[in-house]
Amino acid sequence: MNRKNTTLARGIDWPVVYLFFALALVGVLSIFAVEHREGESVLKTLFHFSKTYAQQVKWLSICAIIAIVILQVDSKFFTATANLLYVAGIVLLLVVLVAGKDIKGSHSWLVIGGFQFQPAELCKLFTALALAKYLSGLETNFRRLKSQVIAIAIALVPAFITIFQNETGLALVYFCFFIPMYREGLPGEVLVVAFSLVILVISALLVNKDLLFIILSGLALVVLYLGRTAMSRHRGRILLVVLIWGFCSSFVMFAVPFAFKHILKPYQVTRINVMLGKEINPQAGYNVMQSKIAIGSGGFLGKGYLKGTQTRFDFVPEQSTDFIFCTIGEEFGFIGCLILLVIYMALLMRIILIAERQRSVFTRVYAYGVASIIFFHMAINIGMAVGLAPVIGIPLPLISYGGSSLMTFTALIFILLRLDADRQMVLR
C-alpha cells in the first residue's frame, strides 16, 4: 500500500492503529449518546463545543496531531529523555501538591492558562519509560534484590505522591508495573504474596478480626502439624511459619483497622464496604446500583443506540467519564459489551505480540507497561461498573470523556508504535 511506504508510516503496526481508532470512535459515540437530546443540531454543538462530545472530538483531533508528532520523533529520543521525563513528572506531581487545584475533591489538577490537566495521568507514561530505561540498562541485573527494589521504587514513588493528591484510584494504577517486572524476572512469589495480601485484606474486612485471628492460628498449627517431619530437619521453616503467622495476624489485627481509620478517606471505606456487601449505604451504593440497573436493563441485545433511558437521563452519575461503560451496556446489551471486550483484548494481545518481537529490552518492558496500564484501567473501570471492583475513579481507556486521559493513552500507544517501527534497532 502506498500509504505505508511514506516515511511517516514506515514500519507502523496498523492493527493497533485501527483498534485505537475503533475504541476512540466508540468513546465519542458513547459520549454523544449520553449528551445528545432529540431535536438538537449536532453540527451546531460541534462548532460551539457546547457539549462534551464536541469537546471529545476536539481532544481527539489534538491527539491525532500528537500521534503524528510522536511518529516523527526519533526512537532514541525516548530512551534518551526517559529519566529526565520521569524526574520532570515527579516534580510536576510535587508542584501539584503545592499549586494544584481541587476538582471534585481530588487535589490533582494543574491549571495553566485555562487549560487544566492531571500530571498523574501523564506520569504513568513517564514511569513506564523510566522503568523500561532502568530495566534495559547494561548495569542492571534484575535477578538481584537491589535492582528489584530500585525498579519497584521507580514504579511506586509516583503512586505515593498521587495518594497525597487524594487520587487513590490513579495511585493504584502504578501497581500494574509489577506485570512488566514479572515478565523481566521478578520472582513469581512476589505476585503470589501480593495476591495473598489482597485476599488477606478482603477477609480482614469481611470477617470479624478475632475470628480471623483464630482461623489464622489454626491454619498455622495445621501447617506445623502436617509438616512436622520436614520441619524437624529444617528448624528455619518453623521460624518461617511462625513469622508468616505473626505477620498475617498483626496485619489483620492492627494494620487493616489502622489503614481504614487513618489512611483511607471515610467515603473510600464506605465504598469498599458497600462493594463487599458489608454495608448498605444508599449514597455510596447508589452509583453502583444505578450502574448495574443501566447495564442489566440492556439485556442481551441492548435497547438500541440513543434509546437508553438510564444513561441518557442522568440516573447514572459520572456517565461520560467513570461510568461510560453503562451507556454501552444499556444501549448495546451483552453482545455490545462482549464486542468491546474483544476489541480491548485484541489490542492487548497485539501489544504483547509486539512486545515479544522486540530485540531491545527497553521496548519490551515499555510495551508490557502499556498493556498493563490499559488492562488495569479497563478491568477496574468495567469491574466497578458491574459491581466487581470498588468505585475508584479511573477512566476507561480511550472511551471515557477527558483530554488528559485521552492524550496520555494516545502518547502511550503511539510511542510504542514508534519504538516498534524501529524494532530492528537495539535501544537502551
Added chain:
Amino acid sequence: MSVFNQSRKTVIQLIFLAIVGAIIIRLFFLQVLQKKYKQLANEQAIERKVVYPSRGIIYDCKGRAVVTNDALYDLMVTPASVKSMDTAYFCNLVGIDTAQFRRLIYRAILKNSRFRSSVFIPLLSPEDYGRLQENLYQFPGFELVERPVRNYPYPAGASIFGYIGEVDSATIRRSKDFYLSGDFVGKNGLERSYESVLMGTRGIQYLVRDVRNRPQGPYAGGIYDTPSVAGRNLYLALDMDLQTLGERLMQNKIGAIVALDPKTGGVLALVSSPDFNPNLLRGADRSSNYARLLHDPEEPLFNRATQAGYPPGSTFKPVDALIALNEGVITPAFGMVCLGAYYGCGRVYKCTETKPGHASSLLNAIAYSCNSYFLQVFRMIVDQDHHVEDGLVNWDLHLGQFGLGHRLGIDLPGESPGYIPDTTHYDKVFGRGRWNSCTVVSVGIGQGETVETPLQIANLMAIIANHGYYYTPHLVMRVQGGDKALSSFQVRHEIPQVGESDYQTVIKGMEEVVEHGTAFDAQIPGIDICGKTGTSENYKVINGVRVKLQDHSLFGAFAPMENPKIAICVVVENAGFGATWAAPIASLMMEKYLNDSIATDRLPLLQRLEGADLIPDYIKVEKLKVDSLEKASLRRLAVGSRERMGVASNFPR
C-alpha cells in the same frame, strides 16, 4: 538477559483472559440471566401516566348544556426541588401558616417521596389560582396542575345529576382494580347511573423521566401509548326551565315534584325539596359543604322524588275506580248516599264533602273525592268472591300492573319501591283469618300501609293520560353514539284488560275535579286539566312519641285532557289540603311547560307560593339544634364525614 522467560508471557496473557472472563460472566448474569434490572430501570425511568378523558356533557331537552366540565387547579409540590424561596410570602398567598406549610411538605414526602410531585393543596379557588399563577416562578418545586371538575351553569337539578367524588376502596375492589385510588367517579344521580358512559376511556401514556423526575418525552416514540376517548354526552328529557321553576316553587317546603312526558316516559322535571346548588359539591369546599348537607335535618341529599314514600291519599282514588270498573263490581253509574261519613264498618270514616248527592255517580265521587264511595268500592272489589284474601291478592296484582309496590326502574340510583300491603302483612299483623275488608278498608282511600313515591304517582297520572300504558320513567332520552341500556325505556308497559271507556269515565271525573271539584285552584285558562288532589294523614315518632302531623298536600294531574303532554305529581309535606298547595304548584308547572310562560295575572300566585314557608315545626327545631352546635363540633362532623367519603385519602396511610 534479553529473553528471560517466554512462558511468563503466557502467564500474563492468562491473567488478562481470566479477569476479562470474570467480567464477561458477571455481565452475563447481569444482562441475560437477571430480569430484575430491566424492571428496576422501567420503574425509575418510565412513568405510566393515566390520561383522563373529559367527562361526557349533559344536555337538557332544549339542547342546553346543564352539566359541563371545568378546570380547577391543584397546587403540586416536588419537595426535592423546593429551595430558597420566601416561605412567608408563599404562605400568605395560599392562605396557610408556616407550620401548616411544613406539615404539608412532610406529608408530600411521606406519600410520594421527595422526587415525585404530589398534591400540596387540592382544587384551589379561582382567586388563589390567579394570585399564585403570577408569582409561581418565585417558588421552585411548585406547579399548578389542571383537574377536571364538573360545572353546573344552572344552579339546579342537584338531586338529578348527582356529583362526582374520589373513588372509595370498596368501589375499587368491586371494579376489579379498574379504578385507581384518586380517580373520580359518579357518586350519585345520573353521574352514577351513567358512569360507564360518561367517564369515557382512560388513555395511558408512557413517559420517560430523568433522575430529577422531569419528563423527557414519550417512551419509545409513544408506540405503547393508548389514547383516551372522551366520555359520551347525555341528552335528557329534562326541561331546565321547568326544573328551575319547580325548585323555586318548592323553596322553604319539604316535598317533591315529578313531571313526566306521558308519551315517552321522559322526566321533564324532578324536584326534591329542599334542594341545593350543585356547584357546592365541586371545588375546594366540597367536603365541608357535603358534611353540612349530610347533617342538615331537612336532608337535602335525600331524593324525595324517587326515594320517599308517601301515603297517596285521595290521588289513589282514580286507580281504585279503574280497578273497580275493570272487575265489573261497579258501573260508571254506580252511586250511593253519603252525608259526610262512612258507617259501613262500624267505625266512622269522615268524608270532607258533606253536600248531598256528591257520591251519586262515579264521576261525582271522583270530582268531590268522596271517601265513603271509595271505601265502599274497595270493599266491593276485595269482597267480590266472599274471600278477602283472594280479593286482596287480586287487588295487589292490579296495583302492580299500575307500577305500584315495585321499583319502576328510573335511571337514578336508590329508587324506592313504595309499599303495597299484602295478605302476608295482614296475617302477621292481625293473625291468619282474623282480618276482613273492614279491617283494611283505609287502603281503599290511599291511607293505611300504602306508600307511593311521587314518581309512582306521576307515573299513575301518565297511565291514565295514556289510557292504559306507560313507558318506564327515564331522564336520559339519548346517549351520544347510542347505548343498549336505554332499550328498556322503549318497552311499552300495557295495563291489561282495563277498557277504554273506563278510562274515559275516570278522566272525565278528574277533569271535574279541576273544573268544579276540589282542585278549583289548579285551573289554567284555556287548558283542560285532569287532576286529583290528595290530603294524606301521616304520623312521625318524635322524641319517642308517635305524633300525628299536619296532613301532606298532594296533587296528581295531567294536561291537556286531549293529547296529554305532561303528567305531574306534587307533594308538599305537612302542608294541609292538597288543593291548597300542591294543586296550584302543579298548575303553574303545567302552565309553564305547556305555554312556555306564566300568564301575568298568575304571577301573584307564583309569588305567594314561592314565598310560603311550610317547613314543619319539628324540623325547624332540629335545625336550631344543629345551628347551635359549637363550631368545634361542627368541624369534627366535617372531618368525620370527609373520612367516610374517602376524601381523606390525601393523607398518608
